[in-house]
Amino acid sequence: xxxxxxxxxxxxxxxxxxxxxxxxxxxxxxxxxxxxxxxxxxxxxxxxxxxxxxxxxxxxxxxxxxxxxxxxxxxxxxxxxxxxxxxxxxxxxxxxxxxxxxxxxxxxxxxxxxxxxxxxxxxxxxxxxxxxxxxxxxxxxxxxxxxxxxxxxxxxxxxxxxxxxxxxxxxxxxxxxxxxxxxxxxxxxxxxxxxxxxxxxxxxxxxxxxxxxxxxxxxxxxxxxxxxxxxxxxxxxxxxxxxxxxxxxxxxxxxxxxxxxxxxxxxxxxxxxxxxxxxxxxxxxxxxxxxxxxxxxxxxxxxxxxxxxxxxxxxxxxxxxxxxxxxxxxxxxxxxxxxxxxxxxxxxxxxxxxxxxxxxxxxxxxxxxxxxxxxxxxxxxxxxxxxxxxxxxxxxxxxxxxxxxxxxxxxxxxxxxxxxxxxxxxxxxxxxxxxxxxxxxxxxxxxxxxxxxxxxxxxxxxxxxxxxxxxxxxxxxxxxxxxxxxxxxxxx
Amino acid sequence: xxxxxxxxxxxxxxxxxxxxxxxxxxxxxxxxxxxxxxxxxxxxxxxxxxxxxxxxxxxxxxxxxxxxxxxxxxxxxxxxxxxxxxxxxxxxxxxxxxxxxxxxxxxxxxxxxxxxxxxxxxxxxxxxxxxxxxxxxxxxxxxxxxxxxxxxxxxxxxxxxxxxxxxxxxxxxxxxxxxxxxxxxxxxxxxxxxxxxxxxxxxxxxxxxxxxxxxxxxxxxxxxxxxxxxxxxxxxxxxxxxxxxxxxxxxxxxxxxxxxxxxxxxxxxxxxxxx
Numbered sequence: 001x002x003x004x005x006x007x008x009x010x011x012x013x014x015x016x017x018x019x020x021x022x023x024x025x026x027x028x029x030x031x032x033x034x035x036x037x038x039x040x041x042x043x044x045x046x047x048x049x050x051x052x053x054x055x056x057x058x059x060x061x062x063x064x065x066x067x068x069x070x071x072x073x074x075x076x077x078x079x080x081x082x083x084x085x086x087x088x089x090x091x092x093x094x095x096x097x098x099x100x101x102x103x104x105x106x107x108x109x110x111x112x113x114x115x116x117x118x119x120x121x122x123x124x125x126x127x128x129x130x131x132x133x134x135x136x137x138x139x140x141x142x143x144x145x146x147x148x149x150x151x152x153x154x155x156x157x158x159x160x161x162x163x164x165x166x167x168x169x170x171x172x173x174x175x176x177x178x179x180x181x182x183x184x185x186x187x188x189x190x191x192x193x194x195x196x197x198x199x200x201x202x203x204x205x206x207x208x209x210x211x212x213x214x215x216x217x218x219x220x221x222x223x224x225x226x227x228x229x230x231x232x233x234x235x236x237x238x239x240x241x242x243x244x245x246x247x248x249x250x251x252x253x254x255x256x257x258x259x260x261x262x263x264x265x266x267x268x269x270x271x272x273x274x275x276x277x278x279x280x281x282x283x284x285x286x287x288x289x290x291x292x293x294x295x296x297x298x299x300x301x302x303x304x305x306x307x308x309x310x311x312x313x314x315x316x317x318x319x320x321x322x323x324x325x326x327x328x329x330x331x332x333x334x335x336x337x338x339x340x341x342x343x344x345x346x347x348x349x350x351x352x353x354x355x356x357x358x359x360x361x362x363x364x365x366x367x368x369x370x371x372x373x374x375x376x377x378x379x380x381x382x383x384x385x386x387x388x389x390x391x392x393x394x395x396x397x398x399x400x401x402x403x404x405x406x407x408x409x410x411x412x413x414x415x416x417x418x419x420x421x422x423x424x425x426x427x428x429x430x431x432x433x434x435x436x437x438x439x440x441x442x443x444x445x446x447x448x449x450x451x452x453x454x455x456x457x458x459x460x461x462x463x464x465x466x467x468x469x470x471x472x473x474x475x476x477x478x479x480x481x482x483x484x485x486x487x488x489x490x491x492x
Numbered sequence: 493x494x495x496x497x498x499x500x501x502x503x504x505x506x507x508x509x510x511x512x513x514x515x516x517x518x519x520x521x522x523x524x525x526x527x528x529x530x531x532x533x534x535x536x537x538x539x540x541x542x543x544x545x546x547x548x549x550x551x552x553x554x555x556x557x558x559x560x561x562x563x564x565x566x567x568x569x570x571x572x573x574x575x576x577x578x579x580x581x582x583x584x585x586x587x588x589x590x591x592x593x594x595x596x597x598x599x600x601x602x603x604x605x606x607x608x609x610x611x612x613x614x615x616x617x618x619x620x621x622x623x624x625x626x627x628x629x630x631x632x633x634x635x636x637x638x639x640x641x642x643x644x645x646x647x648x649x650x651x652x653x654x655x656x657x658x659x660x661x662x663x664x665x666x667x668x669x670x671x672x673x674x675x676x677x678x679x680x681x682x683x684x685x686x687x688x689x690x691x692x693x694x695x696x697x698x699x700x701x702x703x704x705x706x707x708x709x710x711x712x713x714x715x716x717x718x719x720x721x722x723x724x725x726x727x728x729x730x731x732x733x734x735x736x737x738x739x740x741x742x743x744x745x746x747x748x749x750x751x752x753x754x755x756x757x758x759x760x761x762x763x764x765x766x767x
Contacts, residue, residue: 038665038681038682038683038697038699038706039650039651039663039683039697040734043697043706043708043731043734089584089587089588090584091584091585126766134765170765172756175754175755175756176755176756176759178761178765180765185613187612187613187614188614212611213611213612214610214611214612214613217613226761233761291604291760293594293596293601293602293604294601294602294604295617296617338617340602340604340617340618340619341602341619342619342675343619343675344619345617345618345619381619382619383619383625384675386625386702387625387626422626422629424553425551425553425626425629425630425631425738425740426626426628426629427553427629452559452585454557454559455559455560455583455585456583456584456585458585489585490584491583491584491585491587492583492584
């Protein structure tokens with residue numbers, strides 16, 4: 001008893017001192033710094049020597065001097081709007097991915113080892129047809145140096161894939177009207193880790209948390225028009241054949257069919273997937289955006305196909321079972337916005353979804369019941385600690401007219417934490433994420449570091465962990481897919 | 493624009509203007525001016541209604557390794573707000589990045605800022621006080637870029653006369669009036685050398701709140717372009733224990749003053765579509 005009491009007191013004193021130290025540290029530092037003499041001649045020497053270097057190496061470049069001095073007074077009095085040609089740009093990324101654990105018999109890689117070696121070449125060209133019409137064309141060439149075969153990654157069994165990315169025209173019929181037509185990404189909403197109103201582009205879920213940020217959203221054929229209405233802007237977005245979230249190939253680390261092995265009695269080797277086309281390939285999104293001092297607000301409406309394809313029917317034969325996945329049409333209306341206050345950026349989103357299909361305890365019992373669902377999200381970014389930014393996001397889902405036969409619960413919560421630190425004048429970036437999936441105990445977490453070796457050249461490493469403790473968690477079959485990745489990227 | 497002293501990289505310092513005050517004060521610049529009056533003159537100087545510029549930002553570490561970014565910037569003064577938008581043109585890993593800022597004249601209004609990152613193809617608002625951080629890895633902060641309020645500081649004339657590159661200067665100490673200003677800027681106090689003939693800060697020493705660091709600022713190659721005094725080179729050196737930690741140089745490549753910039757350019761849509 002006595003020792004426990006002493007321990008408690010010790011802990012409290014320690015905590016108090018620790019907190020006091022943290023709290024007063026800036027003040028202590030400040031008072032020490034107040035003794036510094038800013039007039040000191042030592043700084044003159046530093047300034048002078050530094051400027052001498054600059055003068056000899058950088059500053060008095062004759063070409064630049066000429067450009068500045070050639071501007072005649074009173075000349076160049078033309079109207080400047082949007083102009084210029086960005087030209088070519090791109091990047092080459094080389095990555096190596098190692099699986100740390102033994103994923104199990106459902107996957108091509110069943111033991112720890114090399115998962116993939118991939119070279120990705122991104123290229124873009126941006127130009128203008130006239131001062132009010134510009135274009136951008138870009139693509140991704142992805143080369144896999146080998147393939148998993150018989151539980152071994154074999155170099156030489158390569159594959160190559162070319163994918164169209166940005167391919168659009170930007171038009172400005174007037175100064176304040178913007179029209180973009182073509183294959184594009186339209187990233188909206190406030191959240192980084194959760195998608196509540198940001199559903200225009202499907203996602204790449206084939207390798208969750210392992211892909212490049214620029215490849216996460218999938219390009220869609222769309223027409224976007226932005227029209228000013230008093231102090232607000234109305235965005236109308238029409239997409240056609242936007243497709244669904246990209247999921248893993250059969251046998252890959254995140255093969256979606258594996259999800260249907262546990263809750264059903266279907267044999268793993270006899271499962272096949274068939275992906276159906278949507279009955280209505282056109283989707284409409286409308287956003288009324290209003291920016292005010294200290295915040296943004298958008299009212300949103302959409303008539304869209306869910307990006308996640310759901311099970312529609314099952315056909316069985318003596319040797320195999322075919323699962324048919326198709327689209328569901330839903331209507332959404334809601335709002336999203338932010339408020340900037342001091343070191344905080346508060347973010348919020350809310351949406352009401354009409355006609356959302358929800359699986360039962362056994363997802364192969366069809367059709368799934370359609371329910372209305374409310375989703376409310378809140379989050380904030382805090383940037384008051386030097387080069388560190390902390391982010392938190394949470395979403396709450398409420399199924400209306402809930403019944404016990406449905407999987408999941410009536411109300412479910414998900415969270416996402418992020419910490420981003422940049423140091424050495426942006427040479428080094430460290431990023432940590434922790435996402436607890438809504439309504440589950442499943443967690444995807446990652447820790448990544450990226451170092452800028454020189455202009456345009458960086459090296460990086462990332463560790464991704466998948467955690468699930470319950471068989472009912474959607475991440476459970478993938479809980480042993482943890483990887484460590486190494487990459488290098490050259491941008492031009 | 494009055495009411496706001498901006499040690500602003502693009503909006504004020506690059507585009508030093510001095511049409512109005514010279515007549516009055518060059519004759520006898522030291523005549524009975526208080527430190528606040530001097531800084532008011534610095535703040536009130538005419539710097540053009542708008543400007544379009546291309547600059548090169550050079551980041552140099554203590555081992556003399558250099559990284560270079562090229563930035564195109566548009567700025568325009570309105571009655572109640574200064575708007576600016578910047579586009580990174582190179583190198584490849586930051587190309588397409590855009591930063592937009594609205595600096596309101598009303599002190600009670602916090603400034604608005606947005607950042608567009610091409611990898612995400614998304615525009616994000618930046619927290620109002622997230623300004624003491626480094627601007628794109630440079631030794632300049634977002635506050636240096638956007639400027640800060642004249643009335644946020646107490647001013648003291650530390651030295652009536654000091655020569656900087658042969659030019660007579662006042663030396664003025666700026667002390668933040670409260671902790672909020674310190675938090676916003678990340679600076680505890682600073683010394684500014686103000687050229688008496690053209691009311692331009694040509695040298696500065698800044699005590700940084702964290703890390704026991706001191707920043708050394710200098711404006712070089714000041715010439716008159718389109719009737720507006722313009723510094724073609726700006727430098728910020730970060731030091732610790734009187735040793736170089738890192739330095740950044742902004743070098744003006746081209747500039748056009750009083751261009752008729754369309755209002756539509758200051759929008760999140762243009763951040764996305766780029767120039």
